[in-house]
Amino acid sequence: MPFEKDTITACATPPGTSALALIRLSGPGSISIAEKLSGKQLPPRSPLPTHLCLQETILDEVVITAWPKPKSYTGEDLVEMSCHGNPIIVQSILQAICTLGARPARPGEFTERAFLNGRMDLTKAEAVLDVLHARSERALRAGQRALSGQLSDRLMADRETLLQLLARIEAWIDFPEEDIQPEVGAGFLSDIKALLKSTASLLSTAPLGYRLRSGYRLVLAGPPNAGKSSLLNALLGMDRALVSPIPGTTRDTVEESITLAGFPVRLIDTAGLHTSKDPVEIQGMARTRVAMQNADLVLALIDSTHPDDPCAKEWELICHQVITVLTKSDLPSKQARKGVRVSAKTGEGLDTLQSQISQRLTADLGAPGADEIAITTRHEDALRKTTEALACASASLMAKSAPELVASDLRLALHSLESILGVGTSEDVLDRLFAQFCIGK
Numbered sequence: 001m002p003f004e005k006d007t008i009t010a011c012a013t014p015p016g017t018s019a020l021a022l023i024r025l026s027g028p029g030s031i032s033i034a035e036k037l038s039g040k041q042l043p044p045r046s047p048l049p050t051h052l053c054l055q056e057t058i059l060d061e062v063v064i065t066a067w068p069k070p071k072s073y074t075g076e077d078l079v080e081m082s083c084h085g086n087p088i089i090v091q092s093i094l095q096a097i098c099t100l101g102a103r104p105a106r107p108g109e110f111t112e113r114a115f116l117n118g119r120m121d122l123t124k125a126e127a128v129l130d131v132l133h134a135r136s137e138r139a140l141r142a143g144q145r146a147l148s149g150q151l152s153d154r155l156m157a158d159r160e161t162l163l164q165l166l167a168r169i170e171a172w173i174d175f176p177e178e179d180i181q182p183e184v185g186a187g188f189l190s191d192i193k194a195l196l197k198s199t200a201s202l203l204s205t206a207p208l209g210y211r212l213r214s215g216y217r218l219v220l221a222g223p224p225n226a227g228k229s230s231l232l233n234a235l236l237g238m239d240r241a242l243v244s245p246i247p248g249t250t251r252d253t254v255e256e257s258i259t260l261a262g263f264p265v266r267l268i269d270t271a272g273l274h275t276s277k278d279p280v281e282i283q284g285m286a287r288t289r290v291a292m293q294n295a296d297l298v299l300a301l302i303d304s305t306h307p308d309d310p311c312a313k314e315w316e317l318i319c320h321q322v323i324t325v326l327t328k329s330d331l332p333s334k335q336a337r338k339g340v341r342v343s344a345k346t347g348e349g350l351d352t353l354q355s356q357i358s359q360r361l362t363a364d365l366g367a368p369g370a371d372e373i374a375i376t377t378r379h380e381d382a383l384r385k386t387t388e389a390l391a392c393a394s395a396s397l398m399a400k401s402a403p404e405l406v407a408s409d410l411r412l413a414l415h416s417l418e419s420i421l422g423v424g425t426s427e428d429v430l431d432r433l434f435a436q437f438c439i440g441k
Contacts, residue, residue, distance in 0.1 A: 007033065008105035008113075009097045011090050018085030023093055025079040025102060026110055031066050033100045034079040037093075042066035042079070052081070054096040060089045074110055075117025108434030115422060122422030123152045125434075126376060130213070135257065135264040139212040142374040151373050154202065155421055161195050162414045169407045189397050192410075196390040199417070202375060203383040209374035211296065215257055215266040216361055219291045222301030223310045224272030227327035230344035231301065232269040235260070235354075253291055260354055263361050268295070273311050289314075297360055298322045299353075304335040323356055382416045389413035 007027030013020070025033060035042055037052040037059070044066055052059040063082040072078035083089055098104065106112075108129075115125045123146060130143030145151070168188060220228040236256055254269040268291050271284030292298050292314070300315045304326040309315075315322050324339030330346045340356055342349035375383065393409035 007102040008109055009094060009102040010105040010110070011094065012080075012110075013085070015087065016085075017087060021083055021085040021090045023081040023083060023090065023097070024105075024110060025081075025097060026072075026074045026076050026105075026113060027102070028077060029101050030077045030079045031068070033097055033102060034064055034066065034081070036100055037096060038062075038064060044068050052083075052093060052096070054099070059093050059096060060084055062093075070117070070119075073119065074113040075119040076113060106434075112434040121152050123155065123379075123420060124149065125422075126378075127151070133213070135215065136212070136259045137262050139264055142209070142212055145373060151202075151375070152421065154198070154373070155417060158195055158198055159414065159417055159421070161191065162410060162417060165191055165195075166407065166410050166414065169403055169410060172403045173407060189394065192390060192394045192397065196387060196394060199383055199387045199390065202373065203380060203387055205374050206377070206380040206383075209376055209380075212264060212374050213376075215264040216296045217268060217291075217294060218260070218265050218357065219268045219270060219288075219295040219298045220301060221270050221273065221288055221292055221298055221311070221314070222327075223274050223303070226272065226301040226303045227344055228269050228272070228301050229254070231299070231325070231327065231342065232256070232267055234342075234344040234347065234350060235267060253287055260357060263358065265357075273314055292318055295321060297357065299325050300339075301325050301327050302335060302337060302339065304328050304333040304341065305331050307334045307336070309335075309337060323353070323360060325353065379420050382420045385416040386413045389416065 005028060007025060007029035009023065009025045009030075012022045012024050031042055037054060038048070038050045039053065040048065040050055042048060042064060045068075047063050047065045049061070049063050051061050060083045065080045067073070067078040067080070069076045069078075081093065083093060094104070111120075111125050111128050114120050115122060127143050127146035131140065131147055134140035134143050165188065220232055222228055232254065236258060253271075256267050258265055258267060260267075270288035270291055271281065273285055273288060276282060276285070295318075298315075298318055298321055300311065300322045302309050302311075302324065305328050315324075324337065326333070326335055326337065326339040326341045328343060328345075329341040329348050330343040333341075340349055340353045342353055389409045389412040393406050393413065396405045396409060
């Protein structure tokens, strides 16, 4: 690779002032650079308190740990320096390291080197990103499961099965005079179907993976002055949306991200639905309806101080994803409809509403369990190609097609499956993937 002989460095902790900061070096010159700055020989895998100096100028008092290759995070010689978290100190140490031959690391380059040096496959590298960017406990647990190797182990087992199937079909092609015994052929088809079931099961977690990473879309909808913006603010615990007794105050969608009952949720406040000739209001209501159709869950707000529901026909179009919310429960009610009674003013009913949201997301959207795996969009694309190729192989085998056709489908399935693990992945794909990481990781 173009950086095999480079030594890279970066601060692995967030920018700003803190008690401590962590500076990393990786590459063939990392240990020698650290030894030049410290004036000491670094013991392997043992923290060493010392001072860093450059041209007789003390940079900082630090603790250095050297990780000789190959048993380091990157698979290369790796050094970690724990220093004081003053940005001036951090910058001076980084400049000194670069003066001695290192260069600043690109975003994600440490993890990229770990992948390229065989310390982790691509699913684990992506899981590092999931762990860093997790917006809820459930998303974090899903990322940690992938980082621990649960997804990788499952894919490797499927890959091994595919390789064995390919070996058997290739033997059939190379030695046709031997033929295949009927029971062996039936077993071959059974193995393909079992593999197809496994990959299809993984593929089914794609919607969950998307929602855990991007958040569940929870839309607040209803007529003007039903209390949508007030409820949004109450759920957020802050005044995010403008609240006014004047109808039509909200004319566009307002979106905020929170963690609700353990789920990453994108709360979307919308323009009130009513009859209007105002072109701006009409456009706002069109956006409301689009948001409702794209929502994972809609909170249908009804003003409990009025006997009717002017949006009843709107809810009928999306009844499968609606929770009816009766607002202003602190006032005398004239509403006979059933629903969760809440008051954004007093907080009454908010816990019940959050509980119902959690139950609905769990039941309808397949919330992760203790051993759930949530794949990424990249995994989804590759797994779809894998399942399609396996389905073709199964159909060809059942139709008693030429074994070469079956082998071709199995090779395509293997190629798609291996692309998830990073086998044969193009450099462009890797560049795009690791560019999403922070510098120093």
